[in-house]
Amino acid sequence: MGVQTPNGFNLDNSGKRVVVDPVTRIEGHLRLEVNVDSNNVIRNAVSTGTMWRGIEVILRGRDPRDAWAFTERICGVCTGTHALTSVRAVENALSINIPENANTIRNIMQLTLQVHDHIVHFYHLHALDWVDVVSALSADPKATSALAQSISDWPLSSPGYFKDLQTRLKKFVESGQLGPFKNGYWGHPAYKLPPEANLMAVAHYLEALDFQKDMVKIHTIYGGKNPHPNWLVGGVPCAINLDGTGAVGAINMERLNLVSEVIDRMVTFTNQVYLPDLQAIASFYKDWTYGGGLSGKSMMSYGDIPEHANDYSAASLKLPRGVILNGNLSEVYPIDLTDPTQVQEFVSHSWYKYGDESKGLHPWDGVTEPNYALGPNAKGTRTSIEAVDESAKYSFIKAPRWKGNAVEVGPLARWVIGYAQGKPEFKEPADKLLGDLGLPVTALFSTLGRTAARGLECQWAAGQLRYFQDKLMTSLKNGDLATANTDKWKPESWPSDVKGVGFTEAPRGALGHWVKIKDARIDNYQCVVPTTWNGSPRDPAGNIGAFEAALLDTPMAEPEKPLEILRTIHSFDPCLACSTHVMSPDGQDMATVTIR
Amino acid sequence: MGVATETFYDVIRRQGISRRSFVKFCSLTAASLGLSPFAATQMAHALETKPRVPVIWMHGLECTCCSESFIRSAHPLVKDVILSMISLDYDDTIMAAAGHQAEAILEETKEKYKGQYILAVEGNPPLNEDGMYCIDGGKPFVEKLKYMAADASAVVAWGACASWGCVQAAKPNPTHAVPIDKVILDKPIIKVPGCPPIAEVMTGVITYITTFGRLPDLDRQGRPKMFYSQRIHDKCYRRGHFDAGQFVEAWDDEGARKGYCLYKMGCKGPTTYNACSTVRWNNGVSFPIQSGHGCIGCSEDGFWDKESFYDRLTTINQFGVEANADRIGGAVAGVVLAGVAVHAGVTAVKRLSTKRDE
Numbered sequence: 001m002g003v004q005t006p007n008g009f010n011l012d013n014s015g016k017r018v019v020v021d022p023v024t025r026i027e028g029h030l031r032l033e034v035n036v037d038s039n040n041v042i043r044n045a046v047s048t049g050t051m052w053r054g055i056e057v058i059l060r061g062r063d064p065r066d067a068w069a070f071t072e073r074i075c076g077v078c079t080g081t082h083a084l085t086s087v088r089a090v091e092n093a094l095s096i097n098i099p100e101n102a103n104t105i106r107n108i109m110q111l112t113l114q115v116h117d118h119i120v121h122f123y124h125l126h127a128l129d130w131v132d133v134v135s136a137l138s139a140d141p142k143a144t145s146a147l148a149q150s151i152s153d154w155p156l157s158s159p160g161y162f163k164d165l166q167t168r169l170k171k172f173v174e175s176g177q178l179g180p181f182k183n184g185y186w187g188h189p190a191y192k193l194p195p196e197a198n199l200m201a202v203a204h205y206l207e208a209l210d211f212q213k214d215m216v217k218i219h220t221i222y223g224g225k226n227p228h229p230n231w232l233v234g235g236v237p238c239a240i241n242l243d244g245t246g247a248v249g250a251i252n253m254e255r256l257n258l259v260s261e262v263i264d265r266m267v268t269f270t271n272q273v274y275l276p277d278l279q280a281i282a283s284f285y286k287d288w289t290y291g292g293g294l295s296g297k298s299m300m301s302y303g304d305i306p307e308h309a310n311d312y313s314a315a316s317l318k319l320p321r322g323v324i325l326n327g328n329l330s331e332v333y334p335i336d337l338t339d340p341t342q343v344q345e346f347v348s349h350s351w352y353k354y355g356d357e358s359k360g361l362h363p364w365d366g367v368t369e370p371n372y373a374l375g376p377n378a379k380g381t382r383t384s385i386e387a388v389d390e391s392a393k394y395s396f397i398k399a400p401r402w403k404g405n406a407v408e409v410g411p412l413a414r415w416v417i418g419y420a421q422g423k424p425e426f427k428e429p430a431d432k433l434l435g436d437l438g439l440p441v442t443a444l445f446s447t448l449g450r451t452a453a454r455g456l457e458c459q460w461a462a463g464q465l466r467y468f469q470d471k472l473m474t475s476l477k478n479g480d481l482a483t484a485n486t487d488k489w490k491p492e493s494w495p496s497d498v499k500g501v502g503f504t505e506a507p508r509g510a511l512g513h514w515v516k517i518k519d520a521r522i523d524n525y526q527c528v529v530p531t532t533w534n535g536s537p538r539d540p541a542g543n544i545g546a547f548e549a550a551l552l553d554t555p556m557a558e559p560e561k562p563l564e565i566l567r568t569i570h571s572f573d574p575c576l577a578c579s580t581h582v583m584s585p586d587g588q589d590m591a592t593v594t595i596r
Numbered sequence: 597m598g599v600a601t602e603t604f605y606d607v608i609r610r611q612g613i614s615r616r617s618f619v620k621f622c623s624l625t626a627a628s629l630g631l632s633p634f635a636a637t638q639m640a641h642a643l644e645t646k647p648r649v650p651v652i653w654m655h656g657l658e659c660t661c662c663s664e665s666f667i668r669s670a671h672p673l674v675k676d677v678i679l680s681m682i683s684l685d686y687d688d689t690i691m692a693a694a695g696h697q698a699e700a701i702l703e704e705t706k707e708k709y710k711g712q713y714i715l716a717v718e719g720n721p722p723l724n725e726d727g728m729y730c731i732d733g734g735k736p737f738v739e740k741l742k743y744m745a746a747d748a749s750a751v752v753a754w755g756a757c758a759s760w761g762c763v764q765a766a767k768p769n770p771t772h773a774v775p776i777d778k779v780i781l782d783k784p785i786i787k788v789p790g791c792p793p794i795a796e797v798m799t800g801v802i803t804y805i806t807t808f809g810r811l812p813d814l815d816r817q818g819r820p821k822m823f824y825s826q827r828i829h830d831k832c833y834r835r836g837h838f839d840a841g842q843f844v845e846a847w848d849d850e851g852a853r854k855g856y857c858l859y860k861m862g863c864k865g866p867t868t869y870n871a872c873s874t875v876r877w878n879n880g881v882s883f884p885i886q887s888g889h890g891c892i893g894c895s896e897d898g899f900w901d902k903e904s905f906y907d908r909l910t911t912i913n914q915f916g917v918e919a920n921a922d923r924i925g926g927a928v929a930g931v932v933l934a935g936v937a938v939h940a941g942v943t944a945v946k947r948l949s950t951k952r953d954e
Binding site: 019020021022023024025026027028029031050051052053054055057058062063065066069070073074075076077079120124125128133168172175177178179180181182183184185206209210212213214216217219220221222223224225226227228229230232234235236237238239240241244245246247248249250258370372380382383384385386396481482483484486489560561562566577 | 606647648650655657658659660661662663664665667668669670673674675678679682683684685686687688689690691692693694695696697698699700701722725726727728729730731732733734735736737739762763764766767768769770771773791792795833834846847848852853854855856872877878879881882883884885886887888889892894900904905906
């Protein structure tokens with residue numbers, strides 16, 4: 001029966017229940033259940049995080065200088081962003097300042113991740129929600145070439161190129177071994193691209209797969225490997241040596257040239273392939289306006305990419321910082337991550353236990369005691385869930401709230417907040433894209449808008465990569481080679497009882513780590529991550545999170561083939577290992593709970 | 597195999613790759629694996645006559661760094677691995693299908709390719725809470741893992757999670773996450789450790805198996821000898837500085853800028869068996885030590901619980917370091933090279949996987 005949530009959504013779970021588990025083309029394990037009405041329109045949505053690892057309790061008692069390596073392993077897709085957040089949190093706690101070059105190199109690392117992650121997401125995790133691979137077999141290669149050349153100068157666009165690709169694809173399909181394309185939703189009525197656009201997109205799927213391995217070489221140079229490059233409290237581990245003996249063992253001219261060359265290719269690929277593809281695909285889906293959810297209402301960004309080392313104020317951050325509530329774009333609220341009344345996590349609908357579950361806890365005082373139990377209306381058994389009961393606990397994800405508000409985080413949030421602040425670097429590209437597509441600004445508040453904002457941000461990030469690499473070269477020209485500050489490297493130099501917070505904008509959204517350090521060891525460590533915000537279950541007041549809100553009111557062509565659900569959920573780029581890393585403060589002995 | 601599938605050679609010829617390129621590919625692959633020219637011929641023959649092997653790639657508790665690493669492979673390109681060398685029929689991270697359509701592939705593979713498919717596992721199963729700290733399709737991941745292992749020809753344990761337990765199994769291991777060989781007891785398991793493993797090591801192992809129809813020679817811990825039989829320290833380009841007693845003493849000091857040895861900064865290269873200092877990372881661009889940070893030992897069992905990454909392996913004097921370092925490494929090497937059990941295990945593996953191809 002229908003209820004209205006405090007944050008303004010109507011829920012009705014009376015219709016047929018549709019379950020999608022596993023949700024694929026994401027990081028980690030996620031389950032979605034929706035109810036559709038007699039017209040197959042989604043009227044209730046339930047997002048369940050189905051994994052739990054426990055990195056934070058494992059961190060207790062360890063050396064805070066090691067925390068980056070542990071937290072980096074929360075996620076190998078957004079690799080590096082947890083590590084950066086961690087070293088910032090520890091430096092904040094211990095009042096460590098890093099050299100300018102270290103800040104610049106960290107920004108280059110983070111921006112490289114942003115570009116890599118957005119491109120891999122668009123082509124390899126999200127594209128198959130819009131692109132019908134099998135339809136590409138019936139494309140006319142000449143028409144495909146004409147289409148490609150009409151939207152971009154990218155050189156791989158001849159009729160012969162597309163014909164060869166189509167022949168290979170045809171023979172692959174005819175082999176009967178479809179590999180990752182097996183059992184896809186080919187021919188689904190929600191696919192709208194003409195065969196030529198599908199063929200072009202498949203070509204770029206493969207080109208992007210080839211190119212992504214080269215983008216990460218920037219991480220390899222400054223961090224030694226990718227995935228999971230190395231970081232350092234106090235700076236970056238790579239030393240710079242341009243002139244002296246042994247420069248071949250450090251960052252030298254050859255290394256810097258390699259970085260520069262990769263950046264140029266990233267800029268070109270983004271401008272000539274990703275953005276034109278995005279615009280071309282969007283032009284065929286303009287009428288598919290679903291998936292807005294919280295995006296037109298409540299959004300948050302912590303901000304990132306500090307221009308100046310050790311200055312994390314909104315003025316220094318190149319990605320915007322602030323919160324928008326109730327759809328009021330004329331006011332952007334400031335954020336204070338140390339204020340116990342702002343960021344809080346609730347567990348009334350999560351598989352955890354608080355003393356008083358009507359209240360939320362700030363991460364410095366966070367408690368994570370598991371309490372795995374299905375509600376009375378769940379279907380199935382303890383180890384074979386058929387349907388969860390969303391009126392009770394139903395997810396390993398907590399429900400974080402900003403001053404009690406559920407908010408959406410991610411590229412769209414960053415873009416809208418930057419837009420609302422009137423910053424031209426956000427406003428102008430968005431206006432141009434919308435203008436070219438003939439869409440109003442409100443069209444951003446949708447699945448398609450989320451996907452478009454990611455593309456615009458990728459383009460911005462590629463430009464910033466060039467900016468920061470140039471900044472590094474200028475600094476080196478001026479004779480500054482410093483990459484690490486070791487004044488407080490030794491634990492003997494630390495105060496005995498301190499706490500700190502570090503934040504970044506991960507590709508998927510706002511990410512914060514809160515740490516308490518006592519007698520040179522980690523006393524408490526808490527992470528609140530983007531997919532915790534977006535994938536959150538309900539809170540005590542009944543507010544729903546971004547995933548659930550975005551699925552509502554979407555019509556499904558064939559509910560047993562959940563393409564529309566995948567499309568909208570993928571637009572958030574979910575990362576479940578991130579969202580459910582949390583663990584009980586005292587470890588082992590978890591309450592055994594029955595799911596029936 | 598008793599199914600109507602094409603061989604690798606058929607597929608690449610259909611894809612417009614010439615025989616000449618094909619032979620060249622075999623030679624390069626053989627060379628990169630350190631094999632003889634004869635092996636290249638053998639490889640070409642195998643690829644010409646065998647269908648693409650179905651691979652089921654499952655994810656437990658993990659961070660997906662292994663999948664991310666796999667797609668970084670430069671030789672062979674991952675595109676070619678997926679389109680032409682194996683048939684990656686199930687992999688949650690990249691597959692088009694979801695939910696029921698995805699689950700159906702597992703059933704179909706089990707039936708159609710019984711005893712013929714490779715099970716690749718990324719991550720590991722938690723055993724606490726009846727396995728429900730990792731739920732997949734509404735059920736414990738461990739159940740699904742055992743179910744798919746039962747009819748696999750061989751199992752590949754990708755990365756530190758599947759091989760050893762990795763970060764979620766670090767003390768106090770609250771979910772009771774275990775390496776997969778604790779729950780899969782009757783299948784040959786090849787461990788490819790690392791957090792993550794090097795991309796070209798991953799594709800090297802897969803192409804070795806599909807090419808030769810058997811697992812590579814393994815050490816006693818189940819790791820392919822071709823990539824894991826030597827310590828990073830053994831082939832480190834900074835080894836000369838170690839021997840000369842030239843060390844980085846502090847981050848970004850003169851020694852760091854000259855590329856001196858990182859032993860005193862906690863480098864675990866002397867006790868870590870992996871190919872980082874030779875194959876290197878991301879098409880050979882660099883590896884942790886080359887970029888100024890010590891090795892954290894991510895391919896070793898229990899590396900999270902061996903004190904700080906910045907703690908020195910042992911007390912070290914100005915000279916005579918070699919003896920100290922080698923004593924540490926030597927103890928590990930002794931274990932690894934104690935061969936009897938290894939060979940018994942490998943022979944069983946060979947029998948099993950050869951049988952598959954008949």
